[in-house]
Amino acid sequence: DARVTQTPRHKVTEMGQEVTMRCQPILGHNTVFWYRQTMMQGLELLAYFRNRAPLDDSGMPKDRFSAEMPDATLATLKIQPSEPRDSAVYFCASGFPPGGMQYFGPGTRLTVL
Amino acid sequence: GENVEQHPSTLSVQEGDSAVIKCTYSDSASNYFPWYKQELGKRPQLIIDIRSNVGEKKDQRIAVTLNKTAKHFSLHITETQPEDSAVYFCAALRNSGNTPLVFGKGTRLSVIA
Numbered sequence: 001d002a003r004v005t006q007t008p009r010h011k012v013t014e015m016g017q018e019v020t021m022r023c024q025p026i027l028g029h030n031t032v033f034w035y036r037q038t039m040m041q042g043l044e045l046l047a048y049f050r051n052r053a054p055l056d057d058s059g060m061p062k063d064r065f066s067a068e069m070p071d072a073t074l075a076t077l078k079i080q081p082s083e084p085r086d087s088a089v090y091f092c093a094s095g096f097p098p099g100g101m102q103y104f105g106p107g108t109r110l111t112v113l
Numbered sequence: 114g115e116n117v118e119q120h121p122s123t124l125s126v127q128e129g130d131s132a133v134i135k136c137t138y139s140d141s142a143s144n145y146f147p148w149y150k151q152e153l154g155k156r157p158q159l160i161i162d163i164r165s166n167v168g169e170k171k172d173q174r175i176a177v178t179l180n181k182t183a184k185h186f187s188l189h190i191t192e193t194q195p196e197d198s199a200v201y202f203c204a205a206l207r208n209s210g211n212t213p214l215v216f217g218k219g220t221r222l223s224v225i226a
Contacts, residue, residue, distance in 0.1 A: 033213055042218045043157070043202065056213070091156065100145035100206045102214055104156040 002026045004094050004105035012111045018080040021108045023092030024073055032075045033093040033102060034060075034067055043091070049075065050097075082112045115140040117205050119217025126193050127225050134220045136203035137185040145206040146179060146186045147214070152199045161188070193224045 005024045013019055025032050033048040047057035052069040060067065064083070069075045079086055089109050095102040116139040126132045138146075147162035163170045163177045163186065170177050174193075179186040190197055200221050204214040 043216045045213055048213050100214070101147065101159060101162070103159065104149075106156050 004092055004103055006090075006092050006105035006108050008108060009106060010109045010111075012113065013082055014113050015083055016081040017112075018078065019082050019086075019110060019112075021077045021090055021092075021110070023075040023077075023094075023105055025075065025092070025094030026103060027073075029094035029096045029103075030072075031095045031097060031102075032069060033095070034075070034077050035091040035093065035104075036088045037091060037107070038088045046077070046090075079110075082110075084112045086110060087112050115143055115205055115207060115212075115215040117203060117215050117217045119203050119220055121220060122218065123221045123223075125223045125225060128193060128195060130193055132190045132193050132197070132222055132224075134188045134201055134203070134222070135185060136187070136205075136217050137183075138205040138215075139184070140205070140207055141181075141184060142207045143205040146177070147204050147206075148175075148177060148188050149202040149204070149216075150199045151202065151219075157202060190222075193222075195224050195226050198222055198224045 007022045031050045034046040036044045046059045047067040048055050049069045066078045089107045091107045092105040093102045119136045144165035148160050149157035150160045151157040161172050161175050161177050163179050174191050176189045200219045202219050203217045206214050
């Protein structure tokens with residue numbers, strides 16, 4: 001049963017530190033999405049990639065967030081410098097158009113003190 | 114772009130009763146409508162989906178209906194059980210290949226034993 005994996009599952013850091021979250025999409029999926037979930041905002045799309053190329057990152061605060069896909073098996077989301085308002089659960093999802101189905105990873109719970 | 118409205122935001126039902134969650138979408142070109150269930154602390158999981166060439170789809174106790182004319186779709190859960198308690202998200206997609214799912218804000222369902 002193929003699944004999206006994410007590391008770390010939990011991260012506690014201090015304000016100003018760099019945070020890197022990693023995602024391994026399901027093998028064969030060519031589209032990767034990054035979401036942020038807070039109680040107030042629901043599921044918020046940050047960025048997504050197709051065939052490793054960024055298609056849209058308009059949901060990300062550009063000054064501190066960056067997303068990349070170094071290869072087809074790894075997507076990264078970085079926050080530098082981190083701030084307390086970045087505390088949330090960050091989900092990665094992968095899919096293979098044109099079906100539309102997306103499968104979520106377990107999430108990274110980030111706490112910035 | 115697409116906009117998805119979901120109602121109600123919270124729903125409480127007695128065990129054994131039915132639950133209905135409704136979503137409306139704005140883009141008449143949307144043609145794929147999945148539903149995700151998210152249990153506390155877990156990832157959103159795809160539970161059922163429907164495409165625009167079908168009016169209804171059923172899987173055991175859950176069913177989804179789609180009204181393309183009115184641009185709304187609904188999730189129906191019959192004979193609810195405590196394990197159905199979760200947050201449910203609807204979503205819509207225009208299957209052009211370059212657009213992501215647009216999610217509703219979620220419905221928190223509580224099934225009272």
